[in-house]
Amino acid sequence: MSRPWTVAPLLLLCSGSALAQIPSGAAELERAEAAEARYDFDAAEQAYRQVLELAPGSRSARRARVRLDWLRARWTESAGYAPLVTLERARARALDREGAERLGAQVRSMPEGRARREALFVLGETWLRRLGDADRAARFYDQLADAPGADPGEVRLARLSAAEARAEAGDPDGALSDLERNGLGSSLAADEIRRAGASRIGLFIAAATLLLSLLLLGAASPWRAGWAAWRRMLRPAHLLVALFLLVPPAVLAELHEPGTSAPFVSFSVAVLPFLAAVAAARERMTSHHLARATRVAAAAGAGIGPVAIGYLVLHVHGGLGFVGL
């Protein structure tokens, strides 16, 4: 008969290993997460259920409940977790062109459900933002918006993203009318598309102003007016006011969002010779031609003035964030 002291360690060892085999909530959670990592969602679901059974009020249970709900929302009657496996494999790293093509083909045969809708969103995002094919992206967003079972949040996201893709593809009017038709005309995305349009208009106005200024400058021939006339028409105070009004927004805009100062700069460049041309014309009223040029300039100024103010209001926003407000 063996002595008790020789048996004790053996007993301890056995009981230790037996204890280690008793599943705990935390251990089951680890098992579930490991199963998710290898795309074995059936095993993960089972392990999450175990966590809820073993430790219902624990922190592990909270996570298990959330993950279980997430998995079940992506399970399909006809294909189980197969669509989710396809989706998660695709989400494991950013898709290249070939991968996106492959997922696009797989999506066609996926049963309707959450996993398919999320795959459509991945495809839209991949083509729009990572592969640079906005036309193609818009088609996937459209499919998502029309997918059976899509909740209002998904539909909204899909419509907004589709509009963004259309605008990116060069059809901002179509994008805007789509948004308006779907009740999203006052969304930020719509504002953004309009702002981009306004920016293009602003650049056009700046370019037109510059061109007009150069023409007027030629007509007014201020260089013939003499230095005294130049001094009178471009008084330092006038220049300071013009600089104060036009340059700070441009500088602020550039520092805040690089690239946004272009309209300010072009406008500033355009406006200054324009003012000079008008002033020069006024200096030389005796000439019949210059009097006519003055009238043209005045008319143009009257027309451009309000537009210019509107233009500045539109663009001053670009410089605001920079001031920390």
Place this chain on the structure above:
Amino acid sequence: MRLAPILLCALLAFAGCGDDDASPPDAGPPDAGPGDAGPGTDAGPDRWAIPDASRPDIGDCPARPPAPRGVDEQPGSAVLGAVPAPIRLRLGFAFDPATSISAVWQTDDGTLVSDLEIGLAADALTTRLSGVTLGYQPVDRTEDPVRLHQLDVCGLSAGTSYFYRVGGEGAWSDVSSFTTAPAADAADRSIVVGVTGDSRNDPSVFGRIQDDMASEAVDLQLFTGDVVEISIVQTQWHDWFDAAGTHLATAPFMPSNGNHDGLSVNYLAQFAMPVNEKFFAFEYGPLYVVILDSDDKGAEQVAFLEWALGRVDRVRTPWVVAVHHRPIWSQSNHSSDTELQSLWMPLYERLGVDLVLTGHDHNYQRTHPLVDGARVADGEGVVYVVTGGSGAPLYGVDPAAVMAVQEETNHYVLLRVSPTELELIARYVDGTMLDTLTLVR
């Protein structure tokens, strides 16, 4: 967009406030809070410590510092306004997150009832507490006055799920649930932390991220600054909170001040944060978090940082993370902040910060582990991350030797933290993996 705030801001800009470091005219830390005591005051460094609020049962917390300047604070009462239903409910904490929680919500201006019921089950909300109401008038006088309610609950058990609702008789919210931070000695201390930043112009991106992040059951959210574009425009905050939906009601959200937040009344009043609400440190499970205001490069914050990092207990919290807005390392529009490199970076390196989370540049960037700007072996040095892609206009990136990953994209970051491992996962807003990094202790 409303014209009045724009014109107001334009005037402010032209009046000389227009530099990158300027704060709005009404900005400023809350008056006379314990964290506001400057160097040389009697309070000592402990003024930076989160006050001990432990108590044997669920109940009120000790008094918090006074409300920010411009905010009218009064105890809640039974008064109901015309639309008293609580909206935009969010969580934070002003005391130890293992044993306390703070709820903030909004109602119409006439509602003063500020109650909270809490318990261990949705149908057993056994404890009722009464909080305070906070009111302020946005700078744009055409905007409606803002009526907030805040309630700090102490005496909770660590690592425990609670159910709660806010409001009062006749105007209760739906029941929500949250889980307190795990105890330092708990067997299961693993946590999941969600990190976002620079949501600014497009709250729908932030909303999308919140939806995605919810599937990860995050325990805590950190934010690297710049919540909205113009922080004194209240409607922008409303859009942001509405985009976040109910997700902010299930885990504490702790922001750091960005240049667009500007420590405005709106920013300070709308989140529950500890101590001076500007820079503070706390333990959350195995993680020690230091939140800083990178628009303030003064000596007090350097002293605070040294104090905060010097008291880290590596057994309780093996991992240390710093969060602030301006990046120490960035190869993008705003570039690396050289002042912070000389002020804070040496402390990060000397006192063993593992990860620095920043924003300001609207993209994702992660450095190699660095010491004094030079790459070191994995597991040594400090890793710096720029995570500023939650809705602000994206910025391009320029390649740099210190950078391991750079991408101009909307995204979010998850930290899975256990005592032995810190895993960083960055994801695009469609859930696709953008970057992973695992630090092992």
